[in-house]
Amino acid sequence: MGAGDRNVSSTEVAGESVDLAKTSVRELNQRLHDVDRAAPGRWRVSNPNGAHSVAVGLDADVEVEIDGHVGYYCAGMNKLATVRVLGNAGPGVAENIMSGTVIVEGDASQYAAASGRGGLVVIRGSASARCGISMKGVEIVVGGSIGHVGGFMAQRGTLVVCGDAGAGLGDSIYEARVYVRGEVAGLGADCVEKELRDEHRAELADLLRRADADADPADFRRYGSARRLYTFDVDNAGGY
């Protein structure tokens, strides 16, 4: 089963518990880096209290559930792992995610999933400014709304917003796909609305199902690059 196929709505309690009131983030992360890849198990982290860099740099098919709000850079550089935050996430959640799944049950602060290369990031609440900035292949599903300049300089991947999008959506976008169900306050430079065809509805339906998001693909509008700001050569389309 690929990471993207995992049912992300599962809420089973982890087998191993770490209390951040008693254990340092550095020790937690080291233990998560050292897990037995054959049996990585399920972890539950309590008392995060806004700590920075919780569950960063994971590189195994481990499941981590964090019981509370986290600070900067939670689940940064994630590979293979499933990280679920039962609260809000500070700036830079899932920054540079490579694969696996990161789920934020609350809201996410600025630049969620920035530069993400793969994997799935689900934010059930809203995300603030610069969500998906410079994304390079990650799939992002936001249940609520996003702030300004979502998908800024996005290069590849998919950003789905079930609520509204702030000003400057998709500014200087390259080849990522952006879907918004609600209002868009304004499009950024070189970002345009595009036709929502069957293949896009199918992509949306699959992504919404994997994110356990309750929305009808037909209600979304699609946005993408007008390709006037960079040297786009149609012969290279397959490479984007």
Place this chain on the structure above:
Amino acid sequence: MCGIAGLFSKSTSIEEELGAHLSAMLSQLADRGPDSAGVALYRDPAPAGSCKVSLFSPRPDEPWEGLARELGAAFGGDPEPDVRSTHALFVVPAGGDEVQEWLARERPDLRVMSVGERIEIYKEAVDPRDFVERFGLSDVSASHALGHTRMATESRVTTEHSHPFSTGLDLCLVHNGSLSNHNRLRAFLRGQGIAFQTDNDTEVAAGYLTWRLHEGDELEEALRGCLRDLDGFYTFAVGTADGFAVLRDPIACKPAVLAETDDWVAMASEYRAIAVLPGADEAQVWEPEPGRVYSWELATVT
């Protein structure tokens, strides 16, 4: 960097221990701003016709009793210095403007940190954790307070360059960010009669607010003017006699978190500074939107 903390009590239990709560918040923000720390406390209103004056002396052995006698001779009464580290607070039976004029004339060696009915500003170029110890903040009660931890980027690390900056009677400003047009704006404001003590960018924002309020703006109007006239990055928190206000610039690079329970309203650069408050687990927590003024007043939340 820099860290901001604001706490506003909605219950007696929080008010009685507000200094301890603010100290815990500032300690959480110490590594966002290890260069200096400061607070504005709103507490113990001065009797009608009197004002509270918070003063800083760079001399460690400042004879505050002598100043007390001089103030008594000039304004009557028997002002007693309430000394905290390098600062002393006096309650003087006269108007704030009058006392400030006298101090500027008679004691230009002293820095006036704040003047007002309720405000007390204390700040020092030391690590925030040392600051809360030296100034005995843990034992202080207050209705509300703002705090700041500074990582200096635009000007020197001194007590005078630390935040909060007074912006008028009972008003103060703390800032996370940096302003780009402060030199030109400072020159303009000097022309409008606003005095500056340092070359600090935040002091210019404080002076800007002082000017707008003097021109008749309400606080929210003056803050909205910042969106038009200030160039740079900022999360501002402004303390007033009755409450506080928060504003982020439209680009909103600088973080801010707001939280509220039945007992308090808090603002901080990061949630970890709010997590130390009683009942934080159950608080409503949200990120203030860019370019929007948020404000709380004692009368409206009781």
